[in-house]
Amino acid sequence: MNDAQGGADPRGGADVVVDARGLRCPLPVIRLASAARDLPAGTLVTVLSTDPAARHDVPAWARMRGHAMADGPATGADTTDGGDGGGHEGEEAVWSLTVRIGG
Amino acid sequence: MTDTTDPTGPRSPAPRPGSTAGARVHLDNGGAAPLHPLARQALLQALDDGWADPHRLHSEGRRAARLLDGAREAVAGTLGARTEEVHFTAGHTAGLRAAVLGAARARRRAGGDVVVGATERAAVLHAADAAARAQDGARVVVDVDRHGRVDAGAFATALARPGVAVAALQHANGEVGTRQPLTAVHEAARDAGVPLVVDAGASLGHDDVPDAWDLLAANPADWGGPAGVGVLAVRQRVRAVPPEPEDADPWAPGGVSVPAAFAAAVALQAVAADRAAEDARRRRLTDRVRATVAAVPDVAVVGDPDDRLPHVVTFSCLYVDGEALVSELDRAGFAVGSGSACTASTLEPSHVLAAMGVLTHGNVRIALDRSTGEDDVERFLAALPGAVQRVRDVLGVAGL
Numbered sequence: 082m083n084d085a086q087g088g089a090d091p092r093g094g095a096d097v098v099v100d101a102r103g104l105r106c107p108l109p110v111i112r113l114a115s116a117a118r119d120l121p122a123g124t125l126v127t128v129l130s131t132d133p134a135a136r137h138d139v140p141a142w143a144r145m146r147g148h149a150m151a152d153g154p155a156t157g158a159d160t161t162d163g164g165d166g167g168g169h170e171g172e173e174a175v176w177s178l179t180v181r182i183g184g
Numbered sequence: 185m186t187d188t189t190d191p192t193g194p195r196s197p198a199p200r201p202g203s204t205a206g207a208r209v210h211l212d213n214g215g216a217a218p219l220h221p222l223a224r225q226a227l228l229q230a231l232d233d234g235w236a237d238p239h240r241l242h243s244e245g246r247r248a249a250r251l252l253d254g255a256r257e258a259v260a261g262t263l264g265a266r267t268e269e270v271h272f273t274a275g276h277t278a279g280l281r282a283a284v285l286g287a288a289r290a291r292r293r294a295g296g297d298v299v300v301g302a303t304e305r306a307a308v309l310h311a312a313d314a315a316a317r318a319q320d321g322a323r324v325v326v327d328v329d330r331h332g333r334v335d336a337g338a339f340a341t342a343l344a345r346p347g348v349a350v351a352a353l354q355h356a357n358g359e360v361g362t363r364q365p366l367t368a369v370h371e372a373a374r375d376a377g378v379p380l381v382v383d384a385g386a387s388l389g390h391d392d393v394p395d396a397w398d399l400l401a402a403n404p405a406d407w408g409g410p411a412g413v414g415v416l417a418v419r420q421r422v423r424a425v426p427p428e429p430e431d432a433d434p435w436a437p438g439g440v441s442v443p444a445a446f447a448a449a450v451a452l453q454a455v456a457a458d459r460a461a462e463d464a465r466r467r468r469l470t471d472r473v474r475a476t477v478a479a480v481p482d483v484a485v486v487g488d489p490d491d492r493l494p495h496v497v498t499f500s501c502l503y504v505d506g507e508a509l510v511s512e513l514d515r516a517g518f519a520v521g522s523g524s525a526c527t528a529s530t531l532e533p534s535h536v537l538a539a540m541g542v543l544t545h546g547n548v549r550i551a552l553d554r555s556t557g558e559d560d561v562e563r564f565l566a567a568l569p570g571a572v573q574r575v576r577d578v579l580g581v582a583g584l
């Protein structure tokens with residue numbers, strides 16, 4: 082769990098932050114799952130990712146595992162436009178997604 | 185159109201991909217199915233008989249023109265359209281683009297908005313963008329549910345707003361198989377006076393396409409015809425501006441390959457002839473795939489379980505690298521598709537899976553060909569759990 086740092090609260094009240102920047106799918110979800118493994122219900126875990134797939138796969142994982150997405154805007158230049166690439170060429174967007182453990 | 189009921193039987197004697205035990209099993213047939221044996225025969229015949237320019241007035245040209253007219257008539261017959269309404273294009277993408285842009289342009293005075301479903305093919309989404317930009321409108325995307333289906337009421341509301349030039353909705357999605365509520369949406373479009381473009385690229389030749397369209401594009405390579413040709417049907421009552429109105433072939437500037445068009449039509453007639461039997465057979469096989477893969481730990485089957493195409497099935501495996509799984513299955517002799525980002529040239533996963541809100545990684549996409557046998561499917565199902573496990577082991581995800 083090297084990438085999970087407790088406490089410091091760098092991101093909007095999260096108890097645990099998983100830094101998965103630079104990792105590609107499915108690694109951000111795997112890192113998040115490792116970090117979430119032994120956490121008590123109610124813990125807020127935030128994952129930071131530069132992989133666009135994470136913004137779809139983190140909510141899907143949470144649903145499959147009985148966790149909930151915490152409210153709050155995802156940071157990063159998210160394009161909610163479903164289709165054809167939002168075009169962040171040149172700069173790498175970072176998405177921040179927060180999960181509440183155990184629903 | 186020549187007689188396509190081949191007395192020697194529907195299958196050529198040559199072995200087909202995936203037909204014998206030990207051979208490779210090709211399960212990635214969406215949009216690129218093996219050439220139907222009768223299409224191969226027709227293609228060879230038309231290469232001899234239909235090589236000339238169909239616009240020339242000599243015997244050779246007229247012979248090519250007759251083949252092309254026969255092909256249009258045959259496709260029209262299958263679609264329930266008039267021969268004059270059917271055009272061949274350079275391919276499915278070109279046909280979709282011409283349909284969306286052409287219908288929008290004819291309605292410039294009505295507005296510039298283009299309404300599309302969220303799981304439309306990229307060609308439709310891009311054409312919708314282009315049409316909207318050209319007419320100072322916007323692309324309006326109607327969301328889909330977890331199965332990938334638009335709500336007919338929401339789509340109807342979106343297309344009835346002022347300023348809508350054209351709407352586009354697929355008959356069924358080629359990635360996940362889900363059918364759209366086409367009949368209800370077409371009724372609403374007719375009431376609103378908005379032309380509806382229907383992408384039947386994943387369904388024509390496999391499924392019964394309802395008479396609920398104003399412009400329809402379909403893909404011969406998907407039903408066992410040759411690649412490099414598309415079908416575009418435009419109802420005569422619909423106003424649409426073709427890409428090159430001055431060309432001798434306004435919907436396919438420069439014309440199309442007559443042999444390819446002829447073979448596409450022969451293939452369509454052939455697959456229409458036993459569609460019901462093939463529907464039942466392949467639906468049974470995809471039901472079997474759905475039930476079996478759902479029992480593999482942390483594998484989610486996506487798409488509507490019932491209201492769907494007969495031959496398409498898609499599932500996503502948690503904690504699995506899609507590219508690694510495709511390669512692992514390929515090594516084991518199985519060709520499958522995937523909508524995972526890691527298998528795409530971009531980092532973006534399939535916009536279809538994303539719009540549905542389902543897992544995009546570890547995705548496997550299967551489209552059964554008519555030549556896919558039960559033994560092929562059983563061998564795949566026997567190999568899959570081990571392949572998933574090996575990929576997961578590499579990532580060390582046990583117990584997550």
